[in-house]
Amino acid sequence: MQITVVPASPKTGAATVRSLLADPSATVKGYYRDLNKVPAEFKAHPRFEAVKGDVEDAATLDFAGSDAVLVITPPLYEEKDIVAHAHLVAENVKAAVKKAGSVKRLVYLSSVGAQYDRGTGEILSNHAAETVLHDAAPEVVFVRCAYFMENWAMNVETIKEAGFFFTTLTPLDYALPMIAVQDIGATCAAELLATGTPLPARPHIFELHGPRAYTSVDAQKGFEAAAGRSLEMRPIPKEGLGEFYGAVFPPQVAAAFVEMNASYLEGGILYEDPRPTAGEKKYGKTELAEVLKELYGA
Incomplete structure (x- = not known):
């Protein structure tokens, strides 16, 4: 079976390629x-x-x-319209699939919340792509991933240098579904290798979560175990998200991250109405503490 990963450069793409190559039936092209x-x-x-x-x-x-x-919709960290960009990428891929004539299954790496056309910031790019790709191949699968555990990587340098880290997940005891990149790769690989197996619908949609939901306190404990010392946690309140992201990203990018972050906090659309379009959920095996230990040692 020949499988194409486009693009293969993101960590999720690499994780999928790695899982695919572990199966002797797969040959892989990476863009x-x-x-x-x-x-x-x-x-x-x-x-x-x-x-x-x-x-x-x-x-x-x-x-x-x-x-x-x-x-995979590549992330944008420059001043572009993320929805227009996602739409362009999806249309280009859809055209290539139809031109090839051989593609039986398309798997799209999406996000929890992609069913909404408003109020989710960065996730709106996934909504745009799903809208285009829903009929791109005879078999279509949307893997809607929870919050990436690897997002905590941005804190490693501060922890090592100053003994503290920021968290935008508040209140500190609020638990959010998270998923490890290696579990995303394994799941996407399994869906690709199942090409030809009947699906219940087109598109077939499911959410991908980790073994359980995690809090900021769980992240603190994981980092402390990795660092071998106590660490200070500095929460960023919802009203401070604009300043926090604005210090890192250009204005348009920062605004998308603020809205995405706020969408899963109290008052946000994913917090108040967290319904998946399809009721199915799948779960990875990797615990947050395992990922944080690896991130800290990297």
């Missing part, structure tokens, strides 16, 4: 804008091919011979 970014472990693998291409340029996408395709 990269910069072939210098291809991991050495993939370059050396006989069943992996790195392809130069850009999801923003339809002419560079050729899925001929592919049985299944994993699609």
Whole structure:
């Protein structure tokens, strides 16, 4: 089975490729804008091919011979319209799938909250992509992931240098579903390898959570275990999110992150109306403490 991952450069793409290559039935093509970014472990693998291409340029996408395709909307950290960008990427991928004529299944790496067309900030890019890709192949799967455990990585440098970290997950005892990147990769790989297996609907949609929900206090305990010392936690209240993200990102990007963050806090759309479009949920196995230990040691 030939499987294409586009793009393969994000951590979730790499995790999926790694899981796919563990199955001897899979040959994998990974798309990269910069072939210098291809991991050495993939370059050396006989069943992996790195392809130069850009999801923003339809002419560079050729899925001929592919049985299944994993699609990821690349994150934007510059002043662009994230919804328009996601729509463009999805349309380019959809056109490449139809031109290839061989693709039986498309799996899209989406987000919890992608069913909403308002109030979710950065997640609106996933909503836009889903709208385009829902009928892109005979079999379509949307994997709506919970909050990435690896998002806590932004705190590692501050912890090592100053012994504290920020959290935007408040109140501190509020539990939020989270998922590890390695579990995302394993799940997406399993969905791709199941190409040809009947699905209950097109698209087939499910949410992907970790083994349980986690709080900021859980993150503190995990980091303390990794660091071997007590750490100060500095919560960012909801009203302070604008200043917090504004210190890191350009205004348009910061606004998208503020709205996304606020969407799962009290008063936000995902907090007040957390209904999935489809009731199915799947669960990863990796605990937050495992991820934080790895992040701290990196």
